[in-house]
Amino acid sequence: MPYFSTVRMLSRVPSLRKAERQERESLREIQELRLRRLLRHTLTRSRFYIEHYRRHGVDPLKFEKLSLEQLPTVNKSQMMNDYDGVPSDSTLKRAELERFIEESKSPGQKFRGKYTVIHTSGSSGTIGIFVYGPGDWAIAKAMALSRVSKVKPSLFKKTRYGFIGATEGHFAGISMSQEARSVMRFLPLSINDPLDTICDRIQKFQPEFIMGYSSAVNLLAQLQSEGAIAISPRRIVCSGDSLTEGMRQNIRGALGVEPVNFYGASEGISIGIECDERRRMHIFEDWFILEVLDNSLRPVKDGEPGQVYLTNLYNYTQPLIRYRIKDEIVVSERRCECGRPFRIIERIAGRQEDFLWFDRKDGRQEFIHPIVLAEFFVPGLVTFQFRQPSNEKLVVRAVVREEKEVVAPTIVKRVKEILAHKGLEEMVSVEVEIVERIEADRMTGKFRLIVPMAS
Numbered sequence: 366m367p368y369f370s371t372v373r374m375l376s377r378v379p380s381l382r383k384a385e386r387q388e389r390e391s392l393r394e395i396q397e398l399r400l401r402r403l404l405r406h407t408l409t410r411s412r413f414y415i416e417h418y419r420r421h422g423v424d425p426l427k428f429e430k431l432s433l434e435q436l437p438t439v440n441k442s443q444m445m446n447d448y449d450g451v452p453s454d455s456t457l458k459r460a461e462l463e464r465f466i467e468e469s470k471s472p473g474q475k476f477r478g479k480y481t482v483i484h485t486s487g488s489s490g491t492i493g494i495f496v497y498g499p500g501d502w503a504i505a506k507a508m509a510l511s512r513v514s515k516v517k518p519s520l521f522k523k524t525r526y527g528f529i530g531a532t533e534g535h536f537a538g539i540s541m542s543q544e545a546r547s548v549m550r551f552l553p554l555s556i557n558d559p560l561d562t563i564c565d566r567i568q569k570f571q572p573e574f575i576m577g578y579s580s581a582v583n584l585l586a587q588l589q590s591e592g593a594i595a596i597s598p599r600r601i602v603c604s605g606d607s608l609t610e611g612m613r614q615n616i617r618g619a620l621g622v623e624p625v626n627f628y629g630a631s632e633g634i635s636i637g638i639e640c641d642e643r644r645r646m647h648i649f650e651d652w653f654i655l656e657v658l659d660n661s662l663r664p665v666k667d668g669e670p671g672q673v674y675l676t677n678l679y680n681y682t683q684p685l686i687r688y689r690i691k692d693e694i695v696v697s698e699r700r701c702e703c704g705r706p707f708r709i710i711e712r713i714a715g716r717q718e719d720f721l722w723f724d725r726k727d728g729r730q731e732f733i734h735p736i737v738l739a740e741f742f743v744p745g746l747v748t749f750q751f752r753q754p755s756n757e758k759l760v761v762r763a764v765v766r767e768e769k770e771v772v773a774p775t776i777v778k779r780v781k782e783i784l785a786h787k788g789l790e791e792m793v794s795v796e797v798e799i800v801e802r803i804e805a806d807r808m809t810g811k812f813r814l815i816v817p818m819a820s
């Protein structure tokens with residue numbers, strides 16, 4: 366099977382390369398063709414979409430006459446509240462998927478031997494599950510290989526690829542990265558390992574290509590400037606949290622490579638990346654339609670910020686059509702000198718969560734990375750927030766679906782595992798507060814996943 370799936374992935378690469386050189390007009394035609402195909406598939410198989418469209422006055426049988434803008438939008442809560450109706454394979458059920466996520470900690474393991482299952486809360490604190498079938502996943506993999514890693518597979522010399530992020534579970538980054546094993550040598554580095562372990566492993570492996578959370582790669586740059594490691598990668602791709610100008614300078618200065626910013630999400634895995642020529646972030650519009658809308662669902666003007674609504678044109682298993690991703694971005698119609706026909710993302714706002722720092726008894730510091738908390742998962746948990754009232758305490762505020770007597774102790778157990786990895790389990794106590802809802806931050810009006818000490 367791995368051989369077959371590698372061939373399947375590689376067979377997709379030439380058309381991806383071709384799409385990067387085509388005209389905007391033919392790109393739009395491909396988008397439209399793929400959209401119609403996806404709608405035909407979804408509106409005959411997904412009970413959730415059929416009912417959702419009917420509720421919004423759209424006859425699912427007459428979608429052919431409607432443009433994308435005339436279709437209702439979807440958000441994560443709507444989808445997760447009625448999850449069992451969403452997948453086009455109606456045998457995929459939320460309870461069974463949650464059990465699988467709970468029991469299988471290996472991101473390489475497939476559900477029923479074929480489905481890739483991804484889960485995340487992102488920065489919204491609300492858990493989402495996303496399933497990809499083998500055909501869908503082959504396209505996602507081909508995009509990651511040819512447009513993100515840019516590694517040319519070779520039988521004779523396999524590129525050494527180091528990934529730093531959340532590695533123990535079915536998260537988008539590690540699930541996709543570990544697929545690289547078929548064409549690269551691969552080292553997963555858990556951001557939840559103690560710093561010494563991270564240094565030892567990366568030093569021995571000497572990655573040529575590094576990918577990870579921006580703040581995690583920035584941490585590697587700091588370790589390199591402090592002399593704790595000495596590595597010389599050739600390509601560095603950052604994603605997840607904001608790659609700030611300060612981080613770029615650190616990484617460039619310490620690791621000697623200009624980092625490339627990448628737009629990834631569980632909802633589409635690889636959505637866009639900066640071009641090497643001009644460092645402008647392009648949306649992979651051959652496989653995604655990305656709308657930027659205001660609060661009244663009207664398209665914003667070119668160059669103005671708005672909310673992202675994603676249509677994933679390759680996921681036929683769990684269709685996402687006009688699905689709201691909680692990112693605020695600015696898109697521009699301006700053509701990039703690199704010649705790609707894809708639109709440019711000028712800016713992605715937000716996506717910056719706080720590290721939780723703890724002063725250890727021996728005077729050193731240890732941290733919990735926000736990604737570890739953003740990927741937190743316990744069955745029955747709906748929305749959550751981590752608060753650090755003191756150096757010795759962590760409180761999880763949780764909205765749960767059912768059985769709080771079971772869910773709350775499981776949350777405590779899971780948080781203690783995270784703390785134990787960092788050697789903090791003795792020092793930090795964990796409490797769970799079951800609440801009806803978690804309010805947005807009063808100052809900013811935005812939800813905060815992590816509220817560190819003294820803030």
Ligand SMILES: [Zn+2]
Nearest residue numbers: 640643701703
């Ligand atoms: Zn470009």
